[in-house]
Amino acid sequence: MTKSVTLSVKDGKIREAVNSFLKELFNKKTIDAMLVPLAHPAGTNVVQALVTKAVFVDKADVFAPVMPVNSARLIQSITRLTTVDRKTAVVLRPCEMRALIELAKLKQVQLDKLVLIGIDCPGAYAVNNYPKFAAEKKSDDFVKAGFQWAEDTMLRTGCQICEYPYPLTADITIGMLGLDPSKQILIQANSAQGEEILSKAGMSLEIDSDLAQKRQTAITKFAGEIKERRKEFFEKTKREIGGIEKLSKVFAQCIKCQNCRQACPVCYCRECFFISPTFELDADRYLRQAEKKGALRMPSDTLLFHLTRMNHMGNSCVGCGACEEACPNDIPLLKIFQLAGSEVQELFSYVPGRSLEESLPATAFKEKEFEQIGEK
Amino acid sequence: MQEKVGAVLVIGGGVGGIRTAFDLAESGFKVYLTDRSPGIGGTLYQLETWFPDNQCELCKLLPVFNRDECSQFCLRRDLSHPNIELIPNSSVTKLTGEPGNFKATLNIKSRWVIEEKCTACGLCAGVCPVEVDDEFNRGLQKRKAIYVRNPQSVPNVYSIDHENCTKCGKCVTICPTKAIALNMPDTKRELAVGAVIVSSGSNEFDVSRIGQYGYGRYANVLTNIQLERLLANTGPTGGELLRPSDKKAPNKIAILQCVGSRDTERNYCSEVCCMYALKESIMLKKQYPDTEVTIFYMDIRAFGKDYYRYHLRAQDSGVKFARCRVSRIRENPKSKNLFLLARAEDGKSISSEYDMVVLSAAQCPSPHLSELGKILNIHTNQWGFVETPEFYPTRTSHNGIFVSGSASGPSDICETVLKSSAAACEAATVISSARHQSETKTSEHEHKAEQDEEAKIAIFVCHCGEEIGAVVDFEKTLASTKKLLNVVTVEDVGFLCQKETLEKIKRSVTKTGANRVIMAACAPYHYYRLFNDTLNEVGIDASMWQLVNFREELAWVHKDKRDLATAKAQNLLAMAVDRLRTQETLTAQVMAVTPKCLIVGGGISGLTSALFLAEQGFEVDIVERTGELGGHSRQIYFDSPQSFVKGIIEKVNNNLKIKINLNSEVIGISGNAGNYKARIKSTDGKIAETNHGAIIIATGAKDYQPTEYLYGKDKRVITQHELQKRLAEWKLDKASTVVMIQCVGSRNNAHPYCNRVCCSEAIANAIKIKEKSPDTQVFILNRDIMTYGFKEQNYTKAREAGVLFQRYEAGKEPEVNTSNRTLTVAVNDPGLPGKLEIETDLLVLSTGYVAEDNQTLAKMLSLELTADGFFKEVDTKFRPVDTIIDGIFITGLANAPRNLGEKIIEAQAAAQRTANLLSRDKIKSGRVISEVDAHRCSCCGICVEVCPFEARYLDEDNKVAVVKEILCQGCGICATACPNGAAKLRSLKDKQVFSMIDAAF
Amino acid sequence: MAETKEQFEPKIIGFLCNWCTGAASDLAGTTRAQYPPNVHPIRVMCSGTVDPVYMIKALLSGADSVMMGGCHPGDCHYVSGNYKARRRVAMLKQIFKSLGLDDNRVWARWISASEGPEFAKFMNQITEETRKQGPSSMANDWAI
Incomplete structure (x- = not known):
């Protein structure tokens, strides 16, 4: 009515x-x-x-x-x-x-x-x-x-x-x-x-x-x-950015300025994980990280940043595109985050912003779900 | 009178002994936990899974408060608590003295292995030429004469079985630590204890005595423990079900119930076997869906909390049920298949072929119990179980000696655990004046690492003889490790666990000024405490040292991969170094405790808990909604229970430590374990505020009000309670026929649970009728008769007295009609065509309980309810009276239906669990708990929502999440949920994990 | 890299819970079950402690696979940690799938304290399957 x-x-x-x-x-x-x-x-x-x-x-x-x-x-x-x-x-x-x-x-x-x-x-x-x-x-x-x-x-x-x-x-x-x-x-x-x-x-x-x-x-x-x-769009996006090589290419221009997370309405942390003590490293650690692959891109942890952010806010991503607008280097963030965001939301049958009553997937669980995970 | 001794001797280290030991240890008493066998665990350790989740969860027995005192590992691996001394291989030979002050003499059988020296490397067993049947696996495989009881025995030390050892000396030669002494004599030890608890468990009935089943002659006839071992991962087949004769997977399995019980010789129900069989069959169906599993039974006695649901689950998973007793088994000598001969309910004989038959063997008293009974001077009953009074089922005929678990009669894990806490409560009551007198004092050392001091890490690497040395290239490992930042010394020390080595380590730590230590040795279960104590002495706090497992997780599993194993060893050390570099000294939070308990509900359960707490010296406030104490027990009309209840009420009334608030209700609770604030409102509108350290919910349940079978419409239809009232006054003269219907309002869709007590009540009433009026015909229409344990005798007695038992099936409930003023009950006989019609004068409905409207209270206390509306316990088996909110306990009908004796046990158990918390002035949180970086916290509340223990809340004023340290169990789930690292788990902060990952390769 | 597939030794990080999988790993040792040394264990209290970020970090820092071991659902020392962990792994795997990253390199397995042989079997499985997959490009790309 x-x-x-x-x-x-x-x-x-x-x-x-x-x-x-x-x-x-x-x-x-x-x-x-x-x-x-x-x-x-x-x-x-x-x-x-x-x-x-x-x-x-x-x-x-x-x-x-x-x-x-x-x-x-x-x-x-x-x-x-x-x-x-x-x-x-x-x-x-x-x-x-x-x-x-x-x-x-x-x-x-x-x-x-x-x-x-x-x-x-x-x-x-x-x-x-x-x-x-x-x-x-x-x-x-x-x-x-x-x-x-x-x-x-x-x-x-x-x-x-x-x-x-x-x-x-x-x-x-x-x-x-x-x-x-x-x-x-x-x-x-x-x-x-x-x-x-x-x-x-x-x-x-x-x-x-x-x-x-x-x-x-x-x-x-x-x-x-x-x-x-959307389906078509995501399929196209997957062709464009899918896989580590293409993803690496997409994020090649990232300067880790974190404008995306600053603009993101659901990235609500007062201070991002990526400026926490976890990322304050000794020179020794940087050098050892570099040793592993022979070279370490600086600023480091670019992809880690984006994947982590996705993991944190993917379920709540409303697709407003503020991230993409905020990116100084025109990285197609909306595409990437909506692609992953909408697919994880589907996984939990969760629509961000649909209802206050719907609990955030990060705080809930069901005894009967994802039962193939962890089993032989 | 002499001063009392604050120590208790617990005889038997099975689940009951362990529960009792923890309860007493936690509440400030010293415990000697003894066992006849070389390791603890009893029957329980032979099983790997159980009801309700078919998982283990044994670790839930561990203490919740002051948990750092105790080992924080799987109990199958380690049990250590400063107040508990394990004395395996021991038996009591003498007991003198009086309650509060006994002298017990133990004979400690020598292992012929020096415990401190044995590293459990197992070389000895490798060379031992003697092979004997392995009793842990019930003969399904062999063990050597030098052996451990099971792969991870607690304590994890080898023993030599004197009877079979040939003293060839091979083990002596090979032992790298010279730990074997073949002539080491047995020792005697005298212990001063204030109380004794017999927890010696039970044995399986020797099923070979039932010749017609062919156990011992037919290879594929097994006992249920043997089946458990076959299904066990640690069992002889690694969990694969292979029948003994041809090592093939069986396709058709029969499980036979009541083997050795419910017969003329042992006229009791073994109580546990139905649930055993249900579990085994559910597991079989899960693992082998195509295998046919049939349970041959008389009644499926699934009477405990949520047991009936489990019964239904077995049905749903395709398990077949055949209600008949198998008369004999014949083996096909060629195929080794088995023919079962039986007579079905309808009288027809059945004969079918199975690949494997499992006998649910009765629980019988341990064979040593009769001797022990004599030594302790306690009475045993006709079958040899310890005799106990009806209403204090953990007391024995000897004051100060108590009994728990199946030593006093068949008990499943849940009952055993309850009885064990109850026995602990009884013992603690006897010696409460000596609380804290015999405790082991843990020494506090000064810890040197300051928060901002630079890390100096000392690393000690154990060879464990050749065990590690043969696989890991030490030279290489040491060389690379020495180069790591902050490492001050890396030493190769031979056997790290030996006394001399530990002295050396202490000197080295002092010399190098190390403030952090890494021990690269074996699994933490073996020497954690020893290493910790040693390092504590030189100022290295528990949080500042770490064990790296070079043996079980490296050398023993990567034998032929020296290069890779060495690389892994190097990496593991580098990871540990990087974790420790940023490790901070952790201190536990300490909180004062209000030594007073609030009990909600003044029924028999609440009163019993109150009484025992008061007798242990704690103050109690009882809040009772009505104007009278006693609750449901007031409906008991027979003399003996009635006078018992009156006695309790009187004692409560006279106890100065108990304050009774009648006509009152709890309207608000705040605070947490150790310090609750309750608002109590009385009907006159007054509101009082009181402080309590703990809360016991004993709010009871409601009688089910039947709507079935013309109840309320025909005066001749009454409930068992109403019948009992009439019987007490004997107003039944006119009734020449009485029909009773069982399971009215239970075991149906609306109430899918068994009410446990109604069968026994009906039978007791039926016997009463028959005693007074032998000519009255009494029918009991039932689905399964739940006369578990010794109640079976009453079932027999009723049948002998002429009570007629008629079964009906679910969905084919009896029909009741009145026409021409006659009351007729018609019931389908499952065995016969047509219906049995009975004209009756009185129809008695066996109604059980339904949950009270518990929502309000549950919400107030953040407690969960079960699907049936009763309060939910943390763990059905191991923490049956604890709720998820620490410091709040449940007992009585608020938890689940129980009879009077069982209520007493449960109430005592709840009292004891409460006493554990209240017995210390201060409780300590764990060191490893979560914390909040207030500056970073966004106050989003995700951490609060995911915390399983309600150990966090949001401080809305300061916009920050706060940890209730005492409640935090240190799981770190909050830290994972927190996106920006404002929630942290001490000792495993994101920074530490990240650096470990960086150091990993 | 000059490594051929035959010689390739995968690097794996394993997060093992204190109560079940960690105990199983110990039991595997006691029973001398043999398995390859490719998995580097990190002990955590509960599988619920395993932040997906740790898994991402491991995979980007050189691990060819990452695993989380916990108690079987229904059996968690912390009541429901493994249920929560399961959700997180499901989500992480989905993100990987969505982005065309190899979600087969993210593993979870419930192994109870008595499943020593099962632990060893799993160690073999994860090592062999990772070996088959070859070196992870995520692990070896310096420019990400």
Whole structure:
């Protein structure tokens, strides 16, 4: 059962419609603050901002095709130590939302008093590609062009193969999938809190509206298609990077700057294992390591770093591609991490960010599983 | 009266003796653990697996607290505790004195091998010309006259069997350490002890006495212990099932139950054999799925906690069951196959052919028990088991002498373990005033390595004669090792385990100023303690030295590969060096203990635990929900148990150390083992806060309220409890027919467990009826009659008194109807066509127990419940009253259904386990425990979730995970789960493992 | 490398748990079961202590195979360490598979304290199979 209201879009002005909806939440005092992407005055970026005055919501541009950071990380900064003391809405893309749920399981964010507003995501360009887009087009144009994850090759790789461009957990969804957003947008309440806020904002919720059903049908159709597309993509990736020689080639350009893990929303460690005392070695150790193969690449442990990181966060990888964006040398990290990530997730029938109730595979086990491992 | 002695003599080193010894040792008493054989372990070490997981888990017997005092290895390899002295090869010859102050004389049979000198290299056995049947493998293979009981005997020292030794002297010549002394005399030893515990175990019935089964004549007729040895990895076939006659795998196996028991001569049930047979058949089916396994039985007595599920599992795995007694076995002389002749339930005779027959031999008293009984002046019963009173089943006729395990009657491992803790409890109660008086004091030495001091590593390499020297190139190994960083000396020292060598090592450590030591020698099980004590004397702490196994893991297994073995030796030393370089001195965390116990539940179990704890000197708070003590036991209407229960209640009421809180409930618990804080709320709304070191859950269970068989609808349908009440007042005059139905509300889908007590209760009631009114017809409709152990006698007595037992099968339960005011019970006779219809005046339902609503309490204490809603123990066999949360114990019906005597045992066991914790002012954590690098911790909580012992929690204020050191068992699972190394396992930090890997090749 | 396959002596790191596999390795010695010296044991308390990172590190630092030995499922001194270890190995093997790395070089085996012969058999097996696979390119690539 869905509960939703239809937001009519006047004159095809999608951004305005969405912003006025968001502003209404402020005005009706359903929320006190909002983390929302605002157009940077420079015009070259859209950045998340923690807004406390409704007037700033006018600058919001939630569908602009740019995602400079995965905002789950920002919410981690805000709530890791204490919960927010007033109702704060966070407007997130689906991959940000999923990362947020993963971080909540890892106790890195506190969801209390947060209102999760998720959007159907048309994808994003690389930050440094965005100014070019922004110079010529507006986000409304981007949305009107339709959801073209497969076709728009300028989109970030992660967006092109995104499995969930719609939020899996949100109090309120700003839905556009399967609809004509230049006319109508669906505002759907997915939780008691979502319903309460929408009602308080004076919107009367419709049960199983045609629009909601239309969107649902589009999602179902998409889910079938994307599986195939991802499969093809992963097969291709395996051909490109599979095996130690190719992998070694891919990581040849790695400088071990660790930007990838810094940008990764689910790499939550305060300090990475790779800058721990375990890696503070005597000269003797370096030399002995070198002796083993005759030469030791420096900085050392490049592949160890990536494989370890994969082992640590693979189950929670939401495929946002922040790693790849952060890489100074354009190593196709998203491809590699989504490939391994999605396959380990499948192994545990785990979908990161699907539900708070689902325990992290690292903390659970079943007596009857992987029974061939360890046996003769 | 003389002062009491804080030491206990334990006779018999099987699982029972070991459990008792640990319990007493942990609670501050000295233990002499003796055994007639050259090594400990008893029957248990002949088995490799058991219910419920068909795994071993023997190590769960090891102490949880102060665990560094004890060896931390597989118990099949080593058992050492400062308070336990092992005295194998010994027998008691005299006992004088009184409870609290006995003098025991032991005769210690000489091994003809000097223990301190023997390195267990086995050269002696290699040259020994005498071959005899190996009793450990029940004659399935041979051993020499100089031998170890099993491949890794504890203690691991060779012995010469005097009877068979020809004194040829070959062993004397070859022994590299001159450890053999063929004329070494037996010795006598006098021990002052405060109590004695007989734990001498049992023997298998000599099945050759049943001539018609042909054991001893037919090669393929075996006993169940022989089958265990055939299935054992350490057995004669390496775990492969090969029948003796032709060493081929059998396709059809019959297992015969009750061989030598439940007959006229031994009218008792051997109790363990059903579970033995079930386990063996499950294992056979797993290993050889195509092999047909049939169990011939009378009743499958799977009555313990979760035993019935195991029975079902055997059925599911394809094991066949035939309810009949085999009358004889004939061998086909050519094929050596065996024909079984039997009469089935329907009276038809059966004859079928099997490749192998296994006889489930009865447990009989050890043949030495009668003599021992005389020496100790304790009574034995008609079969020769030690006689015990009904309600204190570990007491003997001699004050201060207690009995555990199967010495007092057939017992499986679980019962033995419970009885052993109970016996320990009884003994500790006698000598509680002498607690800590006879303990072995462990000396504390100063340790020299400081955290930031540079590592100086001394390495001592043992030749073990030619054992290591012949395989490893010492010159090469020493040369490369000397070059390693931080190594101050590498010495080739001959025999590392010999006294002179150890002196040399001490001097060398002092001279070189070494602060870390590597001993390259044999497996740690042999000399760990000796090496540790030696190194301690020169300031090398346990965490600062390491053993590298050059013998069992190197020389003995890579004999013809000198080059590779030498390279491996070099690498192993380099790895050890690199680990030790960054090793820190580890100190145990010490925590004060509140010597007071909280007991939740004032039933007979809780009261018994309370009483014994109080008598051992501990304070106890009892919290009882109702306004009255006694719980279920108040439903007992017969005189003797009733007065027993009253006696306990009175003693509890009069004991000043016990505080009783009636009409109260525990509403909150915080803290951990040693220091719990409980909030107790009484019905008048008052809340009290109390401190306790430990908690015993004795909250009982509920009576099953039947909905079956017109109960509640027809007044003539009652439960056994209601019947008992009527019987006590004798209100049954009018009943000329009484029908009892067993397993009402148990052994079904809703309650897939046996309630254990109902068969005995029904039979007791039936006998009562027959005594008062012999003409009353009594039918007991049953599925299997669970009169295990000596209860079998009552079963016989009931049949003799004319009680009619009628079997029914699951799924074909009796039908009960009322028409024309008559109450009719119809039941399918499995053996006959049609139904048996009985008109009855009274229908008695044997209902058992169902779990209380334990959820709230379980959640409050972080305890797990079983699928049936009872509290879950850590390990069914070895820690049956412990919960996963240290310092919280379970007893009584909250754990599983039990009868009164068994409840007493279990309650005493729980009291003893509690006393282990409460008996010291302070408890020590292990040295190797996990820790948190607070600066790195992200407070994600993964470590908390994966910790099996609830030894971690999140400090939400400081955003950091915290280790409860006392609870941490040092497994390191948290460290593995922690992604960035904020959780660390001391002694095996990531840095250390990484450097070992780097040093490996 | 000049080594031919016949001469190739694989280098293997084995993590053995203290309670079962470690005890089995000792028993193998006591019974003088012979096996090749290619496996270098590292004693850990529990198979649950074996961080997959150790296995990756070993494979990247020169090991041709790596193994983890623990108690049989249902028999863990620390209740469930081996179940957790099993999951981790499953995950590591999957990552290797996904990336086209040789997951056959990651081994696990449950060997109880009494399975001395089994331990020796396994040592033979892992050595021979690794030998068949040849030197691991992961172990020998200096540039990774």
